[in-house]
């Protein structure tokens with residue numbers, strides 16, 4: 001099976017800054033993949049190298065088997081990129097922008113597909129509007145449309161939902177899911193981890209230019225065995241015996257990280273012994289955000305996994 | 310080829326949509342030059358025997374406006390795309406560096422010719438300017454605009470801000486144009502300055518272009534055309550190299 005994206009031993013330096021250090025990544029055709037990481041982790045740099053916008057210091061990247069430098073024409077035909085920055089050409093209307101973008105890829109009569117994209121992104125009514133007159137969210141939609149004019153088998157979206165309203169966000173993801181079902185490979189970056197969790201099958205987490213995690217979302221969440229216990233107590237003090245389990249709490253609540261449900265009994269005993277009354281109790285399942293915090297915390301004792309390890 | 314024609318079309322549409330600024334305004338300012346200089350200098354100078362100064366001035370001014378507008382077109386388009394970030398659409402596309410180069414240069418040529426033609430047609434209404442050889446006129450108009458279009462690509466790629474581009478224009482393009490014999494024949498200069506003028510490639514563009522109108526020139530038009538063409542080849546080679554390696558545009 002061809003790999004949609006294949007990155008090998010990729011390094012990137014910007015003068016004295018190591019933006020990417022030895023990144024290896026394989027994404028199979030048909031995957032819905034999330035690239036996560038804090039600001040400055042190197043997500044955009046990695047995407048830019050795959051797109052040919054940035055040249056690697058060493059290592060290689062391929063899209064559908066085509067090297068992004070040596071066979072750039074074929075590689076770029078296979079790839080549609082939604083850039084993170086909100087860019088547009090103020091000289092043209094939405095429709096002109098899309099016709100021109102199609103032309104760059106050698107497509108002359110692309111009207112039907114353009115109309116379909118416009119429809120999916122709810123832009124049909126603005127097709128004749130000048131780019132300058134669009135709101136930020138609408139410009140973002142046009143960027144998505146531009147990335148799709150040539151029906152690329154691999155679609156990369158760099159924070160497509162930043163500054164976008166709920167309706168478009170849902171519409172956009174519905175469209176992406178449909179494209180994914182139709183066989184397109186999709187890679188996205190986002191800071192909304194619930195989005196990544198709901199959509200993607202696999203994630204890579206980047207930290208300071210290195211991939212620190214590469215796994216399916218299910219495995220990652222399962223790796224955080226145990227659960228979080230959310231308590232409201234009277235008096236509002238945690239008995240000393242339970243302090244080692246304490247996790248970052250919210251106002252008026254105590255959060256305890258449990259290795260597994262059998263620990264529950266010990267917690268209840270400790271509370272009873274201390275004469276503490278339980279006003280409210282809830283069990284929270286760990287989610288991708290907990291995985292993210294644990295990993296990016298770099299061994300800090302906040303996440304359940306490290307507390308319970 | 311569709312990709313190349315699309316980028317060319319986009320570049321043409323870009324200046325055509327703001328044609329008032331990009332074509333009409335330069336025509337008007339060139340005509341103002343013509344009126345002022347001819348008024349001040351008409352009685353004093355006769356550049357070539359039997360050729361009134363104003364008539365002598367017309368081809369020089371046409372060439373100057375073509376060169377400046379050809380340069381302005383590619384350089385301003387590129388820097389605008391760089392500063393606003395929309396160059397990314399070209400950079401993401403499968404267009405080759407050769408296609409990008411020729412699209413920008415040809416769009417520059419088109420704007421140069423449009424402005425030059427405009428100035429020429431308007432001056433015809435006021436002055437009796439002879440046209441000895443359309444072929445020479447066209448050759449020099451084409452080569453001059455293409456050369457300046459290519460230099461504009463270099464400047465647009467090199468400049469990071471608008472003021473750097475303005476500096477390039479004011480300290481490189483403008484002096485080379487003004488000192489190339491637009492307003493005078495270099496025969497009227499002292500020998501040292503004559504020699505220096507011969508090192509200025511812009512001189513050959515203007516001199517050859519003028520030959521097309523009057524069949525008189527300081528240098529043989531064949532030599533001039535050869536020099537201009539050589540410059541174009543050299544500049545194009547450099548521009549293509551910059552585009553190919555992604556100098557300042559692919560980090």
Ligand SMILES: Nc1ncnc2c1ncn2[C@@H]1O[C@H](COP(=O)(O)OP(=O)(O)OP(=O)(O)O)[C@@H](O)[C@H]1O
Nearest residue numbers: 014017019037038039040041042043044045046560
């Ligand atoms: N052209 C450049 N020149 C110098 N440094 C750069 C350049 N582009 C990126 N960097 C640096 O490389 C590092 C990685 O940046 P990158 O944009 O890839 O981060 P990111 O993961 O996309 O962050 P964000 O979530 O904020 O978008 C940062 O430290 C950034 O400052």
Ligand SMILES: [Mg+2]
Nearest residue numbers: 043044045084
């Ligand atoms: Mg980024």
